[in-house]
Amino acid sequence: MPKVTSKPTTIEHVDLDVLEDTLSFYIRTMNIAVSRDLDARLDGCEVARGTGKITTLLLVDSHPGIRPSVIAQIIMKDRSAMGRLIEQMIEHDLLRRQTSASERRAQELYVTPKGAELAAMIRPIVTKQSKDFFSFIAEEEQAQVMDILRRAYRKMVGMTGERD
Structure with a gap:
């Protein structure tokens, strides 16, 4: 157990x-911060607040006839949570x-x-929000982080092969 040396009164003093x-x-x-920012930009939309609604809407719009079980795997939700979302x-x-x-x-x-x-309305909002939110990180570094996270995500959800 680490030894506490002082009682911090500001964030700068926290170890x-x-x-x-x-x-x-x-x-x-970062997930919390990104979600709050996106929710603020989507304020009043049915897909604001909560997780999985934007992804579900975009996937169904892009893949008519997609099964709920496929979306559940992609957004890592169990069957009952996916059912409630749908x-x-x-x-x-x-x-x-x-x-x-x-x-x-x-x-x-x-x-x-x-x-x-x-779906057509939120696509540019989601894209712009991501660019704006991470604008303090150089584009080359963003590309590196995106590559690492994409590979980790695809492995976790069982997506094999190259990106389509």
Whole structure:
């Protein structure tokens, strides 16, 4: 256990202990900061607040008929959480669900006209937010971090092969 030398009164006086050299600490805190910033930019949109709505909307818009289980794997949500997310998006008239013609037990997802309009609106916002938020990091360094995180992510979710 580390020895506490003083009671910090400002952030500058805090020693982060083992967190200083822990990648997961920085990833978790960056996730919170990025999410807050994006939520502020999407204030009032049905996909603001919470995780998975933007990705789900964009994936369904890009891949009509995609199955909820595929999206769940991509966004790392369990079946019940994915079900709640989809129900919420259906209630907001962003998605519709349909039974697969080829496999009766399988469900397919499609965007509604409202969902397609929202997807088109948020794509540039999401892209600009990422560029703006990380503008203090040189583009070459951003590309390096993106490459590392992309490879880690693809391995975690089981995506094999090169990026399409």
